[in-house]
Amino acid sequence: MTPEDLAALARRAAEAVDAEEVVRLAQKLVQIESYYPGPGEQPVVDYLEPYLRERGFKTHVQPVAPGRPNLIADLGSGPGGLILEGHTDVVTHGRLEDWQVPPYAGLIQDGRLYGRGSCDMKGGLAAAVVAAATLERVLGEPPRTLRLCIPCDEEGLMGGIKAFVRAGYAEGFAGAVICEPEELEVCLVQKGAMRVWASFEGRMAHGAMPYAGVNPLPAAAWFVGRMAEVQSWLQRTPDHPHLGKGWVTPTVLEASAGEGQFNVMPGHARVGLDVRTNPDHDHAAIRRRLEAECEECMRNFPGVRAGLEVFEDRPATHTDPAQPVVRATEQALSLLGLPVCYGGVPGATDGTYLWAWAKLPIVTIGPGGRRTPHQANEFVEIDDLVAAARLYTAISVLMLYRD
Numbered sequence: 219m220t221p222e223d224l225a226a227l228a229r230r231a232a233e234a235v236d237a238e239e240v241v242r243l244a245q246k247l248v249q250i251e252s253y254y255p256g257p258g259e260q261p262v263v264d265y266l267e268p269y270l271r272e273r274g275f276k277t278h279v280q281p282v283a284p285g286r287p288n289l290i291a292d293l294g295s296g297p298g299g300l301i302l303e304g305h306t307d308v309v310t311h312g313r314l315e316d317w318q319v320p321p322y323a324g325l326i327q328d329g330r331l332y333g334r335g336s337c338d339m340k341g342g343l344a345a346a347v348v349a350a351a352t353l354e355r356v357l358g359e360p361p362r363t364l365r366l367c368i369p370c371d372e373e374g375l376m377g378g379i380k381a382f383v384r385a386g387y388a389e390g391f392a393g394a395v396i397c398e399p400e401e402l403e404v405c406l407v408q409k410g411a412m413r414v415w416a417s418f419e420g421r422m423a424h425g426a427m428p429y430a431g432v433n434p435l436p437a438a439a440w441f442v443g444r445m446a447e448v449q450s451w452l453q454r455t456p457d458h459p460h461l462g463k464g465w466v467t468p469t470v471l472e473a474s475a476g477e478g479q480f481n482v483m484p485g486h487a488r489v490g491l492d493v494r495t496n497p498d499h500d501h502a503a504i505r506r507r508l509e510a511e512c513e514e515c516m517r518n519f520p521g522v523r524a525g526l527e528v529f530e531d532r533p534a535t536h537t538d539p540a541q542p543v544v545r546a547t548e549q550a551l552s553l554l555g556l557p558v559c560y561g562g563v564p565g566a567t568d569g570t571y572l573w574a575w576a577k578l579p580i581v582t583i584g585p586g587g588r589r590t591p592h593q594a595n596e597f598v599e600i601d602d603l604v605a606a607a608r609l610y611t612a613i614s615v616l617m618l619y620r621d
Contacts, residue, residue, distance in 0.1 A: 219619060227357070228615035229553050232608040234356045235348060240607045241331065241600055243269075244344035245324035248333035252307055258285040259306040259370040259378075266306075266347065266368065267291075273351045274359075275366070282370055282381045289368040290387055293354050299363035300543065300617040301394035301578070302350060302610055303379075303568055304343030305372035308335035309592050316594040330597040338591030341598040342397035342584035342606060343368065349610035353618075360618040365391065372568050375413075375530055379568035380575075388576035393543025395613060396569035399586025400561055402602060402609070404547055407460050408563030408570065408582060410534035412493035412501060416441055416512060419523040422485035431483050432521035435473055438487040440518060442468045444511050445491070451507060458496040460562030461534075465494045466504075494565070497534040532566045533574050541579035543617060550612035556605060564588065583609070 219227070250265060251257045267277050270291040280288040289306070311321040311334045319325045321334040331341065350366055367387070369378025382388065418438045423431025445466050452464045470490030478484075493504060505528055512524040537544060551558045563569075569580040585602035 219621065224616060224619055225549070225553055227619060228550060228612040231353060231356045231615050232554060232612040235352050235604065235607045235611055237604040240345055240348045240603050241326070243348055244331055244336065244341045244603055245326065247340035247344055248324040248331065248336050249322055251322050253310045253334070254286070254307055254371070254374065256310065260285045260287060262306040263287050263289045263368070270347065270351070270366070274354045275350070280381060280385065282378050286370040286378070288370060288378050288382055291350070291366040291368070293350060293364040294360040294362055294618065296362040297390045298392045299365065300614055301365045301367050301388065301391050301572070302346040302397060302614070303367040303369070303394055303572070304339055304346050304397040305369050305378065305568060306343070307370055307373050308338065308340070309373050312594060318595050326600070329600050331600060331603065332595065332597045334596055337399045337586035337596050337598045339398050339584065341586055341603050342399060345585060345603055345606035346397045346610050348607045349614060352611050353614050357615070362618040363391070364614055364618055369568060376568055376571060379571045383571050383575045388572055388578055391578060392617065393541060393579040393581070394569065394572050395543065395547070395610065396567050396580055396582040397584040397606070397610070398563065398567050398582050399584050399588065399591060399598070400563060400582055401588055402556065402583060402585060402605060403559045403561035404544070404551070405460070405561050405563045405582040406537040406539060406544060407458070407497065408535050408567060409461050409565060410495040410499065410501065411530065411532040411566040412495070412504065412528055413530035414491040414493060414508060415488050415527045415529065416491065416508070417488045417525050417527070418486070420485050420521065423483045425481040425483050428483050431485065433483050434487040434522050435484065437515050437519040437522040437524060438471065438489050441489055441511060441515050441524070442471065448507060448511065452499070452504065455496065455498050458498070458562065460560065461496045461564065464496055464499050467492045495534055497536050499534070501531055501533070532570045535570055535573040535580065537573070537579045537581060542620065543579050543581050546613050546616035547581045547583060549616055550609055553612055554605070554608055556609065
């Protein structure tokens, strides 16, 4: 097939996307509650698995945890294919009084689909599913495999994609498109992340007699205050052109004395840190700096034992622009008359493990505002949903039918 014929085929398949079906599916997925802890992702898989089977896909449900499966759906069986990836879990809706629209009604208003997960990322997932189904409807079985990877637990510790990679489901592919909300920008870089607990052990005592114990709270508070210095140290690394600065953010402060009582001094406290890094940051050096702060804390607060646990360590990712999946994404945007803009993912995605563990080139691109996820009144523009579905269709053709 000549490059011109391939481009024409990609354009024809993209134009065949049923815009109303994209919106219907995205709306239906928003209406299925799948936050965790809570209903979990099983109901989404229960809906999508027969939907895809009826459209000619070979499906497999991979158990990850009770009520938390991955869904894998294949079209074609040849090597060197493409993965389209979108997760099924969403974050909690939080306080209902913060919402001006019901979070799970799937309300469509003023050209937008509203609801929890509309942007992150059931909109992108619906676009990928309809794109894959369009490919099957228009062109039949492709010469290379198109795999829909639909994992659970992206918003937690990414147990779904880890199980997917460990089971070998990412092997034999030429690339993956991560359908996260990135304003339809071509994102070849994403931040790394470290999840850290800093623990402070003291000795429990009566609040009226604090001298009978050792209070870990002042030590924990001191440590939180020191994070401003660590932040300054981390930002000595030059800003990345697409990712900006690295960040060290205290996000959790806990003290354990049962449910907490005013007259009980706790014996234990801990601080949770969310560390975000660029490709130029050294995670081992960051860990050493945080351990040094724990050592200094113990010198300043005799009787308190401070320790560090890095329980999640995700590298920053960078995809070579020369990879076929990057070139196909750029070409597909141009074919559809969409701007070819470049950006960076401010957080980590499931693509982290496809890139780091499976060694797959990844492009992160999808519908929705980058700052919209996890907020009340979450929404995605209908036009962006449809554009994304057409884009994923065109990318799939360019990847699966290339010489």
